[in-house]
Amino acid sequence: MKNLALMLFVISLIGGTFTSCSKKEIEKVKTLHLYVSTQVKGMDPIFADDRYSSNEVGRVYEGLLEYHYLMRPYTLVPNLAEKLPEVSKDGLTYTFSIKKGVLFHDDKCFPNGTGRELIAEDFVYSLKRLADPKLQSSGWWILDGKIKGLNEWREKNTGKPSVDYAEEVEGLKALDRYNLQFKLTRPYPQFLYALAMSFAFAVPREAVEHYGPAFLNHPVGTGAFILPEFKQTNKIVYVKNTKFRNKTYPTDASDELKNLLEDAGKPLPLVDKIEVEIVIESQPAWLNFQKGNSDYMGVPKDNFASAIQGNTLSDDLKAKGIELIVEPSLDVTYVAFNHDSELFKNKKLRQAMYLAQDIVKQNELFYNNTGLPAESIVPPGISGHIKMYKNPFRGPDLEKAKKLLAEAGYPEGKGLPEITYDCPSSTVSRQIGEHFKQEMAKVGINIKVVQNPWPELQSKVQKRTIMTYGMAWGADYPDAENFLQLLYGPNRSPGPNGSGYNNPEFNQLYKSSSMMQDSPERTALYEKMYRIAAEDVPMMYGVHRQSYVVKHGWLRNYISTDFEVGQAQYLNVDQEKKKSLIGKL
Template sequence: MKKTAAMLSVLFAAAIFLAACGGTELKQPGSSRSPDTLRLVGDDPNTLDPALVTDAGSAFFVEEIFGGLLGLAPKNKAPQDALCYQDVCLIADIAEKIPEPALNSDGTASYVFKIRPNVYFHSGRQARAEDVKYSLERAADPRTGSSTAELYLSDIVGVMDKYRGRANEVKGVKVISEFSLEITTDALKPHFLWKLSYPTAFVVDKNQVTSNPRGWQETPNGTGPFRLTEFERGYKIVLEANERYHLGVAAIKRLHFNLAAGSVLTMYENNEVDVSGIGLADIERVRDPRGSLNREFIESSSMDTFYIGFNVKQAPFDDVKLRQALALAIDKETLVRVVLKDVATAAYTVLPPGMPGYREDYKPIIYNLARAKQLLSESGYWPNVPRITLWVPGSGATAGGAIEAIVAMWKDGLGLDVEIKQVEFGSFMQDLKRQRYGAFTMGWIADYPDPEDFLDLKFYSAKSPANNESRYANYAVDSLLDQARIEQDAAKRVTLYQKAEDIILAEVPWIPLYHSKHIYVVKPYVRNFMVSSMVVPFLRFVELR
């Protein structure tokens, strides 16, 4: 995600398509085609504040409007000095280049970033090193309320002191000159630079934020390839190319996002949008090579894991045997084949396909109903298991076929009654951080290609409940994660992470369900439309022919 992402009741995983594929037809804003406008669908972002982004929908817009020292780009569009993994590259954004670390005598590591002199906010003000320092310290300020600063900035010396209210500034961020600054981390960590590509590290305009602290997000002033020109909640968002963008002006002039979409594929077939995700009701006809849409159909992998999570401090989920029983009672292969129609692959690990350390043939917990019944009978809650509530983000008529199928498996296989409760996504995220759910559905999408992004960020015991929603704690796991965080040998790091994952999977704070796929159709005149395995900003490269 860069981000946590809700499990969609109508599943298609392209990150930009967060509006449901079905529903009541609505009046469509801006449906006529223009040669310089790409027409897309989307959903209202939960936030346009980079420091507060936790979901893929918000991140998609924020990454086009803002930028930071470093960023991401598709491999086929990245400069030669980029650091690449598969189809994704880490690139210098407002920094002139990706710096090399300098090791200090106390074990810390320092990076000197030089800011490009041609970086300007959309308002025309030149960006400077002081803007970077302000933005990083603002993200770490407890008054900002960022849960992601703990995840993506905590390697920087002094961030957690600021985050916990023990310091007024971040000691590890120093302005050297008008266009250079030094960032010092608590150790040399292989993944650190990649984390600076997450929105929490993006640069905001101090003048705008301080002058209008509550309303600045309505007209955000970033340094990214597009600027926000129109935003009507529930209706539309319009982004226009930043004519002074320091990495090159976008090939397309305007992006029009319909936030009030009804049946998106119908709109696509009526030439009202240029790209559409595919819902389960339409996947078979789109995959049919005889169909008219098949020539425009694209299917690719997504580096994500959708799961059922448990707060292991809440009854009855504080019983590991009950959690194991619930996991063993889910027939994931049938789930993805019959219910999800192969728009996903069954997940048996926390790490998704494509992530270093992923093991395709490693399946420690597979469907075994007899074993599930035995474990349930051995749990401390048998035979009086409390009624279970499964909390699901969403507001549709149903929670979706996948969730309903899982609940039916628990009922038929284990005799457990499970109530499904849906909550609007923004409220769901807030309540989840406040530990109000014992069992919940979620997804985690890779922010950067390192196992730390999944295992350390979500299961290290010292992480706050806002991030370690399962409240999971295991000393052996913590020790392995501590070692992996600073291990410089790539193979040894992977081994350490796999050992940690083995313990996590055995104790079941998560039940991994499936890894999704990007499934969508694109009009033939749309060129360079790329959806990466992670959420990577790419719309500046799109062309209309």
């Protein structure tokens, strides 16, 4: 026993000594400690196709436009552009002026290792890279069919040993050193949103050519932070770009965010360093947060009950100076029908199934009652969502469901074949599937739950070898079109319309609205589509999830946002407050 105690003492001494050593070193400079829950896919903007990778890319690279940090609803403002573009009356030509004097990070790819000035041609090159058939970026969809001559350029270069970047594309031109012009094939009001996405960020040709395929590990941008080299490891360390242009913290804000103006007018970025830890599992991430090793994080599902009581933070966490931020997310969960199947062409069957589903219970069981039960496909917070709308087919209403099921030709489910429900292979997805099975059994519908690894599920949806499937959609940009496209017939899979829903009336409305700029007329069309999407029940809507984020008291300016790219430059750490609060952890 004595030996055991001695051994534990020695272990604690060794571990404890080195633990404290490492912490002291970290705190020398004003550092933001962040965490991500998945591997980052490298630092090439054209491959940053998930939220985590695009957030990392957004610390180093920038685009022409960004979302105003403190404005809601989300509003686009110039970033590398001098001002918002001039748009021709027909909505087909967009002319941008870019900021002068913006420098790329110093890197050995440039002569003498000194970053050169960003010019309009850099955007032409970067967007051609996005279209490069050899690179096959998953972000090509933002430009596919939209810029005059770009698809033809891509087509021409497909299968060739090398891609000809020198060849001019009609719709993508640098007019001079600082002016850039896009000509579109048709009006595309979401084009500006596309330019704010990380896929469209500016990269210098010298870096791409110098590093070759390893470019994704050697980011050279114009952003607020520099990452000397990206290594596929568990930690990414950025340092402040000391040559960052004169960009300042916003001085105006929406009423509800006016409390975040303490740093108004201060030069960005506000911290000297960012350390991003990659922690896949939620327990170590949560424990690390509580120890002060990360500045904020979403509350993990398994810790929700202990951290959140009612809708507020537990007293224990409050006492540690931790704060809770709740914000609705622009997303929707749903169970989609395969509309190619004869079975689901029966509208009454779809409506009956939707009525049999208890979303409120599902919200309670699987989302800790944090989601907002969805009435249709468009989430609240963007135009096209109808406030106070009640979907007449949203369950649970078992009696009505049974009645409709009988009218559909399947009284008490008789004659109805077993319906498969495919879902991802996580535990929660399986539990949701089992709950769905129980709900349907109440009206006599027999469900078989099939779990799939994510790519397998994707593949089944795209090959249409599926009956129903559970999924979620998060906004790529804050426009109802991004959700309504899931139901537009011509978008059927492998496009985003995985269910294959094809309603001529809906299609016509979608087509008309897709040509229109943001206006009350367009919103009216969106609302019509919202109602069709609700009452035709092309899918069974689940919830619009809300993000529950906890942050330490020392972190300033944090707001939960659906578009986090570039957020780190606005965040600040109150070192004095940190010193006082860290002792409580």
